[in-house]
Amino acid sequence: MPTMTMPISLAVNGIPRVARVAAHHTLLEVLRDDLALTGTKECCLVGECGACTVMVDGRVVDSCLVLAVEADGADVVTVEGLAGRDGRLSALQGAFLDKGAVQCGFCIPGQLMAAHALLAQHPHPTQAEIEEGLAGNLCRCGCYEQIFDAVRAASDAAPETLETPAARAARTAGGARAGARTSDEGLDQ
Amino acid sequence: MTAPARVGESPNRVGGIGRVTGAQRYLADIQLADALHAGLVTLDCARARILGVDASAALALPGVHLVLTAADLPQPVPRFGPQREDRPVLAVGETKYHGEPVALVVADTRELAEQAAALVRVEHEELPAVFTVAGALAADAPLVQDPSLRPDDPLARTNVLREHRAEWGDLEAAVAAAPVVVEQRYTFPMVTHFAIEPHAFMAAPDGDGLAVWSTIQHPNWLQRLIAGLVGMPLSKVRVYAPDPGGAFGGKQHAKYEPALVFAALRLGRPVRLVLTLEETFQAVRRAACESRVRTGFDRDGRILFQDIEADYLIGAYTDIADRVVGKGSYPAAGPYNVPAVRIVARSVLSHTVPSTAFRGFGNPQVNWAVESTLDEGARLLGIDRLDIRLRNLARRGDRFIPFDTPCDGDWAESVRLAAGRIGWGTPLLPGRGRGIAVGIKSGPTTGLSYSIVRLLVDGSVVVYAGTSDMGQGARTVLAQVAAHELGAPLDWVTVVMGDTAMVPYDQQTSASRSTVLMGNAVLNACRHVQRQLAALAAGLHGVDEAEITVDAGLVRLPDGIELTPLEILKPGLGRLGGELTGLGEARKDAEPGHPLGGAPAFFEFNCTVIEAEVDEDTGDVTIDRHITVSDVGKALNPLQVRMQDEGAAIMGLGHTLMEHYLFDEQGRIRNLGAIDYRIPTSMDLPRELHSEAVENADGPGPYGAKGMSEGALLCVAPAVAGAIREATGVTIRDLPLSPERVWRALRDARSEGPAGGVER
Numbered sequence: 045m046p047t048m049t050m051p052i053s054l055a056v057n058g059i060p061r062v063a064r065v066a067a068h069h070t071l072l073e074v075l076r077d078d079l080a081l082t083g084t085k086e087c088c089l090v091g092e093c094g095a096c097t098v099m100v101d102g103r104v105v106d107s108c109l110v111l112a113v114e115a116d117g118a119d120v121v122t123v124e125g126l127a128g129r130d131g132r133l134s135a136l137q138g139a140f141l142d143k144g145a146v147q148c149g150f151c152i153p154g155q156l157m158a159a160h161a162l163l164a165q166h167p168h169p170t171q172a173e174i175e176e177g178l179a180g181n182l183c184r185c186g187c188y189e190q191i192f193d194a195v196r197a198a199s200d201a202a203p204e205t206l207e208t209p210a211a212r213a214a215r216t217a218g219g220a221r222a223g224a225r226t227s228d229e230g231l232d233q
Numbered sequence: 234m235t236a237p238a239r240v241g242e243s244p245n246r247v248g249g250i251g252r253v254t255g256a257q258r259y260l261a262d263i264q265l266a267d268a269l270h271a272g273l274v275t276l277d278c279a280r281a282r283i284l285g286v287d288a289s290a291a292l293a294l295p296g297v298h299l300v301l302t303a304a305d306l307p308q309p310v311p312r313f314g315p316q317r318e319d320r321p322v323l324a325v326g327e328t329k330y331h332g333e334p335v336a337l338v339v340a341d342t343r344e345l346a347e348q349a350a351a352l353v354r355v356e357h358e359e360l361p362a363v364f365t366v367a368g369a370l371a372a373d374a375p376l377v378q379d380p381s382l383r384p385d386d387p388l389a390r391t392n393v394l395r396e397h398r399a400e401w402g403d404l405e406a407a408v409a410a411a412p413v414v415v416e417q418r419y420t421f422p423m424v425t426h427f428a429i430e431p432h433a434f435m436a437a438p439d440g441d442g443l444a445v446w447s448t449i450q451h452p453n454w455l456q457r458l459i460a461g462l463v464g465m466p467l468s469k470v471r472v473y474a475p476d477p478g479g480a481f482g483g484k485q486h487a488k489y490e491p492a493l494v495f496a497a498l499r500l501g502r503p504v505r506l507v508l509t510l511e512e513t514f515q516a517v518r519r520a521a522c523e524s525r526v527r528t529g530f531d532r533d534g535r536i537l538f539q540d541i542e543a544d545y546l547i548g549a550y551t552d553i554a555d556r557v558v559g560k561g562s563y564p565a566a567g568p569y570n571v572p573a574v575r576i577v578a579r580s581v582l583s584h585t586v587p588s589t590a591f592r593g594f595g596n597p598q599v600n601w602a603v604e605s606t607l608d609e610g611a612r613l614l615g616i617d618r619l620d621i622r623l624r625n626l627a628r629r630g631d632r633f634i635p636f637d638t639p640c641d642g643d644w645a646e647s648v649r650l651a652a653g654r655i656g657w658g659t660p661l662l663p664g665r666g667r668g669i670a671v672g673i674k675s676g677p678t679t680g681l682s683y684s685i686v687r688l689l690v691d692g693s694v695v696v697y698a699g700t701s702d703m704g705q706g707a708r709t710v711l712a713q714v715a716a717h718e719l720g721a722p723l724d725w726v727t728v729v730m731g732d733t734a735m736v737p738y739d740q741q742t743s744a745s746r747s748t749v750l751m752g753n754a755v756l757n758a759c760r761h762v763q764r765q766l767a768a769l770a771a772g773l774h775g776v777d778e779a780e781i782t783v784d785a786g787l788v789r790l791p792d793g794i795e796l797t798p799l800e801i802l803k804p805g806l807g808r809l810g811g812e813l814t815g816l817g818e819a820r821k822d823a824e825p826g827h828p829l830g831g832a833p834a835f836f837e838f839n840c841t842v843i844e845a846e847v848d849e850d851t852g853d854v855t856i857d858r859h860i861t862v863s864d865v866g867k868a869l870n871p872l873q874v875r876m877q878d879e880g881a882a883i884m885g886l887g888h889t890l891m892e893h894y895l896f897d898e899q900g901r902i903r904n905l906g907a908i909d910y911r912i913p914t915s916m917d918l919p920r921e922l923h924s925e926a927v928e929n930a931d932g933p934g935p936y937g938a939k940g941m942s943e944g945a946l947l948c949v950a951p952a953v954a955g956a957i958r959e960a961t962g963v964t965i966r967d968l969p970l971s972p973e974r975v976w977r978a979l980r981d982a983r984s985e986g987p988a989g990g991v992e993r
Contacts, residue, residue, distance in 0.1 A: 082262035083255015085478070087429050088510045092907035095429055123255035137253040141245045144872045147880065148704025149252030150259060150430040150478025178915040182907075184429050184479050185704045186883035187876050188915050189922060 052116035056081065057125025065112040072096045072107040074115075075122060083123040083153045087182075094181030097154035098122045104161035106180070123153035126160065135201035136160055139194040147185035155181045159195045168199050239785075240717045240936055243872035247709040247728060248476065248702065259478050260433040260448050261507045268435065269298055271493060271506040272346030274336035274353045275328075275515070279584045279900025280362035280375075282327045283355060286336060291349035296341035300353055301496050303335075311462050315454065315486045319382055320550035320587065322462075322491045327360065329377065329549030330585050331901045332515025337492045339504055362584035363392065364900045366523050366544045369581045377549055377582035394551065394580040397559040399828060401635045402573030407538035411529030415610045419602035420967045421522040421950075422893035423546070426591055427912050428703075430478025431513045436493040437503035442469030445494060446505075448477045450485045450701045451741040456733045462491055463498065467733075474731040480703035481884070482590030483517035485743055486553060511905045518894065520554055520588035521546040522598035526606040534616040536607075536625050538573040539566040543599050547580050548587035555580040557588070560675060560829055561595015563634070567603055568644055568673045568838060569625040570633050584900050590743060592884060593946045596674045601968065604670040604951035608958070618669050618955065619652050626671070629931075637675075638832040641939075642864040644671070644840075647927045651840040651862040654923060661959075665846045665857065668955025672947030673838050676940050677744040678831035680821040682751040683737035686715055686758035688766075688813040690806055692799040693725040696755055699739025700730060700747040705942050706873040707747045711755050713869055714935055718759035720786020720798050737816075745940025748869060749834055750819045752935040758817030765813045766798055769805030834933050838864040839944030841882070843919075845956035852976025854890060854957060859919035861948075866932025866939035877942040878924040885949030886919075887912045891969050 048067045053060065056079060063078045072089075075081045075098070084107055085095035091106040098107045099121040126134045133141070136159055146152050155178065162169055162177035169177065174195050183191065251257035274286075288300035303310045303323045310325045312318045324335045335355050340346040363369040363377065369392040376392060383389035388396070408414070435446040442465060449455050452474035460470045477484050489506055497504045508516065527540040543562050547554035562578030578599075611621040626648065627633035627640040648671060652658075655667065685697040696715045702708040712726040729735055739751060763783035770788050771778035780791040788796045806812070824831045844858040861882045868874040891911045895903040904910045924945070930937025950968055957975065958964050963982045965974060 076262075080264075081255070082258070085259075085429070086261065086507070087431060088907035090906060090908055093429060093510075123253075127254050133250070133253065140253045141249045144243065144246065144876060146246055146249050146252045147706070147876060148428070148430070148477065148479040149248075149257055150428070152252050153255050156253060175915045175918075180914075182427075182429060182912060182914060184427055184481070184884070184912060185876070186880035186913070188883070188918055189879060190872075190876060192915075 050113060052113060054115050054118050054120055056120045057122060063112070067113060069112045070108050071098070071110040071112050071115045074112040075107060081122050081124055085150055085153055094154040094158060095151050097157040097181060099157060099161055104158055123156055126156060136163065136194070136198040139197040143190050143194040143197060145187055145190040145194040147187050151181060151183045155183065155191055159198070162195065163199055169195065240713050240869045241871070243870050244709070244713070244723050246706060247712045247723065258475060259430055260435070260446055260475050263446065263475065265435065265437060265503040265505070268503040268505050269339045269341065269500065270343040270346045271496060271504050272338045272340070272343070272350035273334040273512060274338060274350045274355065275332050275334055276355060276357055277901065278359050279331045279364070280327060280329060280360045281357040282360055283324060283335060283357050285356040287354040287356070288336070290354065291338055291352040294345065294349050294352070296345050297338065297349045298500055299339040299496060301337040301339070301492065301499070306495055311491065313458055313462065313487065313491060314551050315553045316556055317551040319378065320552070322495065330587070332512065332586060334489065334492065337496055339496050339500060343507070359899070362900050364583055364585055364896050366546050366581050369546070369583045377584055392582045394547065394582050395555050397562055397578045399563050399576040400574060402538070404538055404540060404573045404575045407529055407573035408540070411537045412532055413530040413610065413613055414527060415606055415613060416525070416527040417606050417609060417966060419524045419526070419605060421598040421601055422888070422968055423518050423521040423585070424888045424892040425514050425518045425894065425910070426481045426483035428477065428479030428481060428483060431508045431510050432484065432488060432516060433507040434490050434493050435503060435505040436490065436497035438497060438501055439471060442471065443494065443498070444471045444473065445490055446473045446475070447490050448484050449474050449487065450477065450480050450703060450743065452701070452731060452733050453699060453738050454741060455487055455490060458487055459490065459494055463494060472733040474701055476731065477701060477703040480701070481592045482594065482743065484703065485590045485741065488516050510907060514902060514905050514910070515586050518586050518588050519591040520557060520595065520598065524599055524602035526602045528606045528610055530610050530614060532614065534611065534614050534621040534624050536569055536571045539571050539603065541565050541576045541599065541603065543578040544581050545578065545595065545598065546583050546585070548583060548585045550587040552587040552589040554588045557590060557595040562599055563829055564596065564673050564675055565599040565603055567600070568627050568633065568640070568671055570627050570631055592881060592943050593674060594744065594943070596672065597885070597888070597947050597950065600672045600947045601950040604672070604948065605954055605966065608951070608955050609964070619648070619657050622648060622669065622671055636827065638836065641835055642838050642931060643927070643929060644838050644864060647838060647862040647864050648840045650925060650927065651842045651860045654860045654925070655842045655844055655858055657842065664960060665844055666956040666959025666961070668843045668952040668959065669840070670948035670951035670955065671838070671840045672944065673836045674943050674947060675829070675833035676835040676837060677746040677750065677821060678829045678833055679823045680746055680750040680819065680834065681738070681740045682754040682819045683739065684751060684754035684758045684817045685737055686755060686762055686815045686817065688719055688762045688798060688802070690802055690810050690812055692721055692802060694719050694721045696726060696728045697736045698728060698730055698751050698755060699736045700751045701742040702730060703742070705747070705877055706870060707751065709873060710748055710869050711751060714752055714755050715759055717785060718756065719762060745837060745942040748938050749932065749934035749940050750821070752938060753819035754817040756817065756935045757819065758815035761815030761817060762813045766801050770796065770801045773801065773805055835939040837939065837941055837944035839948055841945065841948035841952045843952040843956045845953060845960060847957055847960045847975060849961065849979055852972035852974070852979065854953065854970055854975060856886065856919035856953065858921045858923070860923045861945040862925045862927060863941050863944045864939065865926040865928060865941040866934065867928050867930045867937040868926050869936065869938055871926070874926050874941060875924045878926070878945045879922055881943055881945035882922065882924065882949060883913050883918065885946040886917065888968060889950040889953045889970055891971055893969055
């Protein structure tokens with residue numbers, strides 16, 4: 045069955061990436077299958093559960109609802125981009141660990157990205173803002189209380205520790221796209 | 234080395250870092266080179282006769298390798314199941330429920346497999362089917378299972394798979410003598426597990442054997458199943474069971490692994506299948522239940538009898554559902570001393586998704602009915618709902634169920650604690666009401682777990698445990714036990730799980746057993762290592778081995794000198810190095826005379842108290858306060874205990890307030906998927922959720938622990954309904970207590986007026 049494909053280039057966690065993607069493939073599929081970034085999870089595929097939450101150009105999105113071609117030129121941050129290159133956990137990740145905000149863990153990448161976006165917008169969120177900011181991220185284990193605790197603990201941390209490598213790169217080098225290049229090499233789609 | 238870890242502390246979760254960085258590999262994250270992708274072919278109706286399968290259009294697509302149907306399988310088509318072997322690998326002759334796979338398509342990509350699946354033409358004829366208890370029990374109801382599958386079964390020509398009876402005392406005399414009798418009917422809907430990780434499977438030829446990956450809770454059970462199906466020795470079937478992303482009972486037993494195995498063997502290549510959430514809804518659910526409860530009281534509120542009938546609507550194949558019915562209904566009379574009891578619970582087959590184990594295992598359905606009836610009795614008698622429970626509650630040692638495990642806790646302590654936390658009996662704000670419920674669930678009735686623990690020469694520890702860590706935190710607790718016993722810091726302990734070629738046998742991860750059974754196996758393996766440490770120390774220090782004690786990570790010599798394991802290991806093992814290896818076992822044998830095959834290792838006891846308010850214009854229920862107290866014996870990791878308790882409570886709010894499958898007349902689930910089937914979000918939580926544990930170190934697990942992951946789910950529905958009743962005067966006996974249902978009940982009550990039973 046012929047499939048229309050097109051090349052896209054994007055920055056993922058501050059690293060320029062290229063891919064040739066089918067026109068109908070989602071950002072979730074490209075992250076997981078083409079770029080082997082499997083931290084972003086697949087569950088409902090209709091934008092209800094939040095397991096696939098990532099940030100695109102600073103906005104929090106369900107990557108199952110974004111076509112990969114729409115992310116051409118975008119700056120994408122996934123859960124893999126929260127820790128430093130040296131592996132040091134971000135304040136938010138550390139807070140999730142310390143507060144026990146993880147049970148099975150499957151929803152946690154999405155929870156972290158939603159919380160990360162929430163804190164970027166509201167560095168000191170109220171309880172209502174936390175609940176609303178995470179309302180699109182289901183946790184069937186039900187560790188919502190611990191997730192709230194973690195978000196509160198992280199909000200007490202200094203703002204720069206919340207910054208991701210991608211954001212840092214964008215701030216210091218005038219945008220991660222500067223280094224992006226388009227190439228079809230090694231692509232099989 | 235940091236300080237040794239201790240039980241009773243709440244260290245960060247073992248495996249937590251991978252879960253916050255995205256590095257944790259769940260099954261769908263594992264890519265095998267050369268893997269093909271499978272898709273399911275299903276029909277858009279429940280029951281249909283399969284007249285023919287035309288796969289030519291699908292097979293004509295480049296990249297499609299196989300369309301596997303029942304005709305391609307060994308004949309007769311193998312059937313499997315943990316209780317009865319009645320589920321065919323793929324549908325044979327007819328489909329029995331909406332979503333049952335007729336064929337498995339295998340292609341180069343997942344997308345291609347889905348496209349090809351849509352091109353498989355299944356000529357079929359829709360057949361009459363049953364989707365409700367009443368429909369299934371009707372005299373002219375079509376039979377869900379062919380009687381040939383049920384030889385020597387007097388019920389084979391009905392849709393009743395089995396009737397479970399538990400009786401004691403003289404019911405007839407008690408009924409005749411009881412001054413107050415309450416009789417009511419209650420319904421509990423079908424709900425689904427909705428683990429955020431949909432089920433996933435892979436199968437691949439592996440040298441002269443076979444490798445199977447599954448999100449399954451019971452890898453050893455799956456290994457036996459697959460070995461039997463393909464005729465291989467166990468040693469040639471390797472099951473990998475990566476930590477599931479939530480399971481809740483839904484991942485206990487095999488679903489599509491057998492079909493994948495046959496496809497992989499046929500193609501000689503790995504085949505993978507990652508279900509969609511919709512397909513997962515069509516693979517696992519909880520049994521619906523219709524209960525009739527008749528309870529007799531004396532004037533002081535003492536329960537004189539319980540007469541309980543419960544019809545559980547199970548699905549088209551047994552899975553573990555009939556065990557759910559038998560075990561879940563057995564303690565239906567509750568944690569009370571009741572002199573006369575009759576419980577009749579029936580497993581009713583229907584043309585619906587096979588129901589299976591789900592947190593609470595058949596108890597929440599009947600506890601909803603029995604505890605609600607107790608409230609109605611209290612109201613009739615003018616007795617406080619807390620008092621009536623305390624008046625009837627079993628005390629430690631009481632054989633409240635004859636021939637069963639006696640009451641194994643100070644259950645009244647939990648009740649008083651919960652009631653005290655909410656201020657039971659204190660004035661309420663206008664528009665609010667309170668509800669209270671208690672519940673018990675039987676722990677495992679049999680069990681067998683082995684563990685190997687290796688103490689390495691540097692003092693670090695490797696634990697092998699066949700438990701699945703599906704979020705309950707078994708990996709952390711087992712590491713804590715080993716660290717505590719062998720004096721290691723927690724981050725020096727590695728727990729190896731989920732690989733049948735590496736890890737010794739474990740019967741299963743179910744019934745909140747792992748802290749108790751695998752915990753004891755790990756503890757016993759550590760004790761074995763400790764004995765070897767004592768022998769080494771005796772040799773090194775020239776003292777009698779019998780005079781050396783090893784406890785909580787310290788080796789104590791007869792002269793009082795305390796040494797760390799490391800101080801023994803290095804000199805003791807000598808130049809060649811080596812290590813100490815311990816083998817531990819924990820076994821709970823079957824008791825053939827017991828109706829359940831064994832008395833439970835422990836009871837999970839919970840008391841839940843709710844304060845709620847109802848928006849009478851919308852029917853919306855807000856939970857102001859939700860107090861849950863569980864009797865846990867000993868919290869080896871208090872934070873994890875709290876999280877399991879809160880998680881069970883929130884899951885209980887799901888089936889209480891919002892969750893249910895909706896069917897159309899053809900038996901299709903109308904609310905498949907996350908848009909139309911709602912589970913609690915961060916916006917649906919109680920304003921205050923408070924979980925507490927009662928710890929009397931009276932459990933059979935390490936240091937007195939009991940299992941505790943299900944109790945807080947048992948009581949939510951009756952406690953919430955009780956609060957709604959107090960807030961509005963309206964009694965509702967059907968779940969979920971959705972805004973629509975509450976609003977209608979309020980409207981009906983208003984139109985009927987006070988004579989309709991409304992007390993304000």
